[in-house]
Amino acid sequence: MDENTNLEEQRERIENALISAVDDMDREHLRKLQLTMHACAKRCCADMDASAEAVQRCVDRCQLPLTRARCYVQQELAEFESQLEHCMRQCRALASDGGGDAAGGRSDRCSLECVDRYVALLPELLSTMRMALDKGL
Known part of the structure; x- marks a missing residue:
């Protein structure tokens, strides 16, 4: 598998995980608030x-x-994406500091570990967000 394919797959994994997270938040909380908002506005x-x-x-x-x-x-998801991007930048720095094919391999593994770690963190983030939304912020 070449580097571009691997990076594209990682981007797709994160994108799909974030889309799923946003959809969950929309279905579980935001739509209810939207219904309440419209009922209130109607009154x-x-x-x-x-x-x-x-x-x-x-x-x-x-x-x-x-x-x-x-x-x-939006703020929570932007912070999540920012932290993931920071992790990925550190991996790219690893490749540029090390030089050669071995460094590129380390960078790829590092990037994959970033994606794995942050995808695994999403359920905890969603749980925290749900609790905050349940409390009405």
């Missing part, structure tokens, strides 16, 4: 005595929990 709009400004403020308040939750999920 705001149903108040025929309220001014347009008051209705808009009400709708904006309804959106806050979902907006906070989405930002939280």
Whole structure:
């Protein structure tokens, strides 16, 4: 297997794991918040005595929990990706410092270990995120 294929497979593994994580968070938490937001906004709009400004403020308040939750999920996943990228950069530095084919092999193994380690960390991250979302942040 050549280096590009191996790196592409690693990227695909991480991408699939992250897509799955985002889908899980969406199904388990964000959609419920979205339903709640829309029900709340519907109540705001149903108040025929309220001014347009008051209705808009009400709708904006309804959106806050979902907006906070989405930002939280995005921040956590961005931090995860940043840490993974740092690990991968360290592996690339290993290859550039060592030189030769042996260093390239060490770099590939190192990169694979990064991917394995971070994919294995995803369930723990998701669990932490679920608990935070369950508490309402």
